[in-house]
Amino acid sequence: MSLLLVTTALSVVMLLVLSSLTRSEVAGIREWKQANLMAVVALLLFAARGAVPDVLSIELANALYLGTITMICAGFRRFLGLPVPWRLLAGGALGALSGVVFFHYMVESAALRIVSVSIFHGVVCAAIGIAVRRPAEPRLRYPFAFTRCAALVLALGHAWRAGFYIVDAYQPYSLLEASFYNLVFFAVGTLALPALTLGAVMMANARLIAASAHAADHDHLTGAASRRAFFAFAERELARAERRGSGLGLLLVDADHFKRINDTFGHGVGDLVLRDLVERTQQVIRKIDYCARLGGEEFAVLLPDADSRTVLAVAQPLRAALERAPQVAPGAGRVAYTVSIGVAMLEPGENVAGLMARADAALYAAKAGGRNRVEVADAPEKPGAPPPDGLSGSPGARA
Template sequence: MTSELDLRAVVLLLGAIGVLTSVVLLHLWRQNRELLPAAAWWAAGPLVIFVGTVLMGLRGWISPPVSIVLGNGCIVGGAALMYMGSCRFWDERLPRWPWVWLGVTAVALLLLSTVWPHYPLRLMIVPGLMAVVQLAHLQLVWRHDRSSFAARFLLGWIAFSAVALAFRSATAQLEARDADLFTPSVWQNIYLGSYAFSLLGEGIGLVLLAQQRLQQHIRDLATHDSLTGALTRAAFWDAATHELRRQQRSMRPAALLMLDLDHFKRVNDTHGHPTGDRVLRDFAQRVRRTLRATDRFGRYGGEEFVVLLPDTEATAALAIAERIRAQPCAADVPAYTVSIGLTAVAPAGADAPPGVTLEAAIALADAALYEAKARGRDRVVQAPTGTAA
């Protein structure tokens, strides 16, 4: 009798752990719905698991189909919801196969609990399917992030859960055919305890992952322009200074572009500021489509932008600038053009202050930009060859 009560208590404890995890994740979702839509799925998973544990804990007071089929279905479905949440977190398509297999499992459980009662087969099917879901979840997280602490913590607990589930599925045939979930068993104690701890660990890992996303968003707000996503002027200055120091050490060339939208005030006056904002966003996307991952792109002020092209000769920089200028604008914004000033930044002497070099490069590119405006706009002009130092 004592063992039965202990097992029932462990099952209900497992569900209670899920509720606590859901409360935290639900709070994160309510505070950051646009940034963390995945948290809603993550919060729903443990809640559904809790419903399943309650149904299973009421075994003996409610009919077997309700306790066995719905209870196990909720637990498997909760694990699938948490996996779906991670798919949403990394903007992947939601897979359908967990729900297909859940439906097949429900039919099998109904047959194995009413028509042909067979506890070991039920015990093999449910943990086995959950192990497959956990392995898919593990692969998803591993593919997207295995370097951050939050991801490694989550990966560890998902792996632990998958091993515990696979072990229980493999040892299912050691149970008697007429046994039950609460029949005293060493394997059952190990399995339920392990899964309870893994659910807690997985929930903490998801919370850490959500907090990591929030912290990154805060850092982005501090360093990126909220309208265009380009670096702020201060953040660009820091990044460009760092790149030019690297250039000086390695004696590699670089180039700097100053970009200005032509007649932008006319766009605002004619179409309104919301349309002007759309034009700025479209132009920023147009630039990002052309640049490499190592390039630095910032908003210098108003409709003026700046780009640093590390390890780039003047000829290659001119080709990049021309591609930016020639790219078509989006269909939902008024047609606009851009003027671009370019300067090559030759490696300065080892004792030259990087800040002065950057200032000089910006001054030369800015002068070339005004020359492009004077020549009729919608063109690229390169500053006279020389060292921007």
């Protein structure tokens, strides 16, 4: 009785926790809430065995509890983006409930009623464990692993429970008897829902955190990395390049006459041009390269493990690819645009700010030289040396 009441309290707590996630738009929350609501009613009916008619404490209670594992499974399937096999789940639940009814009214056997219910619960738990696979996102791995292990352990527990009771199917048995084995198997049956719900909450919370981190690290318009994420990545790559003695290149890419595009076609088309720029850039650069939007129409591409030849082999094709006029919007026609690119290679002892400053100067030179071109930055100035010709202008004069 104490275990029933504790489990009921846990289900109420899980219901309140899930209610706090209702507005998060995480798929599966609704089904998990419904499962815990049904569990609260079912557990109270189980606890009332002997005080209420058997049809309530046996048939209705078991029907509701079969519904809980059904809805839990449906919630996980929706969360994972998988189709919910409603007919299969409903058929299995009805089959298990039919066993409960048969072994209550036709052939009295409380043990076989447990077997009927345990088989369905075990199969569904196994299905959940199989469906919850290892995710690619590191933030999701622990909650997914916890849920998968919990589901598979519960499946084994239900199989053991069914096997145990089928051996002594016709021995007298009471739901609330105080024997050790009954307590263990009762815990397997009643604590399954809180354990799976805990896994569901952990998975939902991890996905929300991952989504928030992704939003913070990516530009919402183009999908490129954000300025903050770029500088964090650049610092890590700089440290790695210094440790390994490898090359590190930087491209600063700026759309030419972007204001003219906005004024001529509207800001909606301008946004589509920026998206197109990022999409084409991702197609040209290497998989290990890192593309970010620094602001406005200016983008950066960091190239780890690259020498000057590799960097130019990326920069020149990128400029050529972006020169082609794309069809960016229905009715807008072909909106031609070009980019200017400033290239800089990391020099010994240089920091990210210095690398950015030289690439920015090269970009300014590309703008001043007629746009739609690639300019390579000079090596850092030595102390006391005069600035190189053509690079002393203000970057703010860039069009």
